[in-house]
Amino acid sequence: MPERLVVHLNREHPRDVEPEAAVLETDRSFVLEFVNHGGPIHVHLQLDDGLATVATPAANQVYVEADQRRGVEVSIPPDHPPAKGYVELSTGYGAEKARVNVAVTDERKDGGPDVAVDESLAEKADVEDDQSPRLTDVARPVVAAAGLVAVAVVVALAVSDSLAVLVGGAAFLACLAVAAYLLA
Template sequence: MPETLTVHLNREEPRDVAPEVASLETDRSFVLRFVNHGGPLHVHLHFDEALDAVAQPSATQVYVDEEATRDVEITIPLGHGPAKGYVDLVTGYGAQEARLNVTVTAERKDGGPEVAVDETLAEKQTVETDPGGGTAEGARNLVLAAGGVVVAAAVALAVSDSLALVVGVLALLAGVAAAAYLLFV
């Protein structure tokens, strides 16, 4: 789950922008959560060149409605290099500005893998097979399918005198026989 940094808007005065902290050190994507305490407001995000090389924001022009909260995800791709830069958070056509210093580290801060993997993933999985080489469940399914085809063929032949139907049923039975042969050989 990405880290979340809250940025308060309109808390002290109109168009005020105030991140909870002045700097962030991260090794992965993070979220800027804009919490608006007043009237509607536009926030512009400006990344410096160093941070812009590794950060991919979901939006750089953010509208936050009156008394609303809006999240903007800043994606840091896997395999990124380290970067140290800043993002300026600007409101009121440049009248108010706050700077958030961001350090992106190349290695995970917790030292763990990028994706949590259970130890059982490395264990070899075994499947029960019958002496003929096929799986027991596969043999049972094949017998049920063959029985269904035989019943359907008998009903179709009893109801219709069509030669095409007889040929189709024989082809279907041949397919079931071929599948049985391949399953057990």
């Protein structure tokens, strides 16, 4: 998960740009999260040459609406070399500027892979679900109910002279035979 650096906008005065930290040391992509405390504002991001060799911002121009938040990811590939540089943030056509010095290290700060894996992941989980019904427990009542319906269909066929009842009953008995075959 990318690291985050909050940058406050319009907090002290209009077009004010104020990062919560002046220095960021990271070994992966990071997000500049702009928090706007006033009216709508445009922020321009510019990476110096040293940082631009390993990092790419998702956008160079960012519009943040009044009293809103907006994040911009600065991507760094996993196989990056170490680098140092800065991100310059400017508002008001360059009238207000702030700089965040960034050191990109080649080794993980936590010393592990990108995704932490617990040792228990390799163990096979023995899940016994005694609550789930077995097929035979479900099939017996279904077969009994289908048998009762089949008897009702046979009685209806014997009593009725209607061709529709005869065809429907025959179709039902055929479906019942197919279901019994598939369950067996």
